[in-house]
Amino acid sequence: MKPYPSLKSIIAELLPLHRTIVSDDMDKTLAIIGGYLPDQANYALQTYSPGTKIWTWVVPERYIVHAAYLETESGQKVVDFADNPLHIISYSLPIDKILTWDELEPHLRYNEKFPDAIPWEFKYYERDWGFCLPKNQFDKLDRTARYHAVIDVEFARDPELGLKIGHGVLHPAGGAANGAGEIIVQAHSCHPMQANDDLAGVVSTIELARRLAEKPLPEGSMSVRFWFGPETIGTIAYLAHNEDLIPNLQAGIFMEMTGNKNKLAWHHSRQHDHLLDRITQYVLRDKDVDERDFAAAPANDERVINGPGVNVPCISLNRFPYEEYHTTEDNLNIMDEAMLQGAADVAEEIIRIFASNYIPKRTFRGPVFLSGHGLWVDWRENWNLNRAIEKIMMRFEGEHSIFDIAEQTGLDYWETYEYVEKFRAKGFVERLPIPSEAHTS
Numbered sequence: 508m509k510p511y512p513s514l515k516s517i518i519a520e521l522l523p524l525h526r527t528i529v530s531d532d533m534d535k536t537l538a539i540i541g542g543y544l545p546d547q548a549n550y551a552l553q554t555y556s557p558g559t560k561i562w563t564w565v566v567p568e569r570y571i572v573h574a575a576y577l578e579t580e581s582g583q584k585v586v587d588f589a590d591n592p593l594h595i596i597s598y599s600l601p602i603d604k605i606l607t608w609d610e611l612e613p614h615l616r617y618n619e620k621f622p623d624a625i626p627w628e629f630k631y632y633e634r635d636w637g638f639c640l641p642k643n644q645f646d647k648l649d650r651t652a653r654y655h656a657v658i659d660v661e662f663a664r665d666p667e668l669g670l671k672i673g674h675g676v677l678h679p680a681g682g683a684a685n686g687a688g689e690i691i692v693q694a695h696s697c698h699p700m701q702a703n704d705d706l707a708g709v710v711s712t713i714e715l716a717r718r719l720a721e722k723p724l725p726e727g728s729m730s731v732r733f734w735f736g737p738e739t740i741g742t743i744a745y746l747a748h749n750e751d752l753i754p755n756l757q758a759g760i761f762m763e764m765t766g767n768k769n770k771l772a773w774h775h776s777r778q779h780d781h782l783l784d785r786i787t788q789y790v791l792r793d794k795d796v797d798e799r800d801f802a803a804a805p806a807n808d809e810r811v812i813n814g815p816g817v818n819v820p821c822i823s824l825n826r827f828p829y830e831e832y833h834t835t836e837d838n839l840n841i842m843d844e845a846m847l848q849g850a851a852d853v854a855e856e857i858i859r860i861f862a863s864n865y866i867p868k869r870t871f872r873g874p875v876f877l878s879g880h881g882l883w884v885d886w887r888e889n890w891n892l893n894r895a896i897e898k899i900m901m902r903f904e905g906e907h908s909i910f911d912i913a914e915q916t917g918l919d920y921w922e923t924y925e926y927v928e929k930f931r932a933k934g935f936v937e938r939l940p941i942p943s944e945a946h947t948s
């Protein structure tokens with residue numbers, strides 16, 4: 508596990524790479540991410556062969572750019588991929604042709620709001636070709652001239668050059684807990700030259716993994732799976748190749764755009780009032796945050812994780828909207844270390860509660876002889892807990908999780924957890940896992 512001086516420094520390292528859904532630089536990105544993850548996560552890559560059917564989708568080919576530029580007929584460069592990979596629309600088809608302005612113009616993209624920025628555009632599936640350039644440069648182009656468009660690219664189909672994802676799992680103290688299941692944390696990493704969308708989510712997730720490795724979740728908790736790869740298609744490819752993981756998934760957290768100076772927004776799960784939603788609300792109760800519906804813009808991999816046939820409750824954490832979105836203005840200048848860390852703080856607390864939560868099931872009959880077993884709480888020391896003891900003991904029938912009990916008694920989650928754990932240590936309650944809502948087909 509490589510140390511890092513700041514999360515921003517990892518963004519700086521990954522930013523220049525031409526990361527697009529299936530590409531050589533995407534492989535490099537996934538390797539670099541792995542270097543920063545804790546060794547205990549056993550981070551590994553999976554490769555899916557282009558053309559493979561994955562549910563209703565197909566694994567795309569690898570996009571290899573040999574050269575791409577636009578020049579005037581007399582050979583004056585207008586834009587060059589070598590200067591910035593955003594100059595071509597990702598997955599542009601090959602072309603080598605002299606064009607009039609009228610033929611060229613429909614293939615040029617710019618951004619009105621930032622006239623000096625290059626926008627990032629992609630055509631992964633309805634393939635076409637095109638160049639992206641600053642609006643100010645577009646305005647100055649000679650409408651009477653002819654232009655030479657060159658896009659020399661390859662769509663590689665070799666199985667070993669397939670779509671790659673990176674994943675790893677951190678287990679709680681004492682190792683994987685039988686039947687507890689997993690939480691999946693996802694950050695996509697396929698947006699070339701974009702800092703906030705999407706490297707910010709990647710580094711907040713790296714930070715989260717390091718914290719969970721440094722201070723593991725309590726014994727018996729869920730494990731936490733970390734996932735990096737191309738947006739949407741990567742998650743579909745991953746789940747379609749690892750269907751056996753799905754029934755074990757209890758929840759998902761999708762992180763992106765965590766680095767700009769804006770308040771945090773969280774999007775509900777598709778279930779809307781799932782335990783995961785309530786725990787998120789609890790963690791953010793005193794914070795100024797935006798609360799949004801499931802997959803309200805922007806919508807990402809949570810549409811797969813929490814979508815049809817998978818249905819794992821998944822929230823999204825981000826700091827959207829921001830104006831620089833999908834342009835060269837989304838760069839290190841708008842990245843803030845405290846914002847990146849702040850998103851990790853929130854995700855960490857949600858996970859610590861969600862993963863440690865369980866359903867305590869009574870093994871005793873009659874009210875427990877509290878003082879005889881060291882379970883009595885002196886009202887002079889903790890009035891609220893003393894008042895709640897009866898209510899807590901009445902909720903050990905296998906219907907309520909510890910979080911439910913904390914909510915119903917108005918106690919702090921961790922205080923409730925610690926107290927219930929004392930009953931479990933005495934053998935008065937046993938731990939029941941929370942049932943998963945994942946679809947099995």
Ligand SMILES: [Zn+2]
Binds near residue numbers: 698704
């Ligand atoms: Zn995006």
